[in-house]
Amino acid sequence: MTHLNDITTDTNVSTRSNGSHLTIDDRVKISVLKELEYSNQMIAQYIGVAHGTIDREIKRGMVTKM
Secondary structure (H helix, E strand, O other): OOOHHHHOOOOOOOOOOOOOOOOHHHHHHHHHHHHOOOOHHHHHHHHOOOHHHHHHHHHHHHOOOO
């Protein structure tokens, strides 16, 4: 498994204000880290959000609209 520090040159965990939305960059990071089989909790810590946010984002992305 690749370490989070290998994926980006920024070794600091992101800090964000409460209530801010995920950016496109955040969503790309989630996608890449899920492909590398990182847990939602590890991704959340890296991006600086609650793991429930990651859970909901992944669930929302897997839903196909008809």
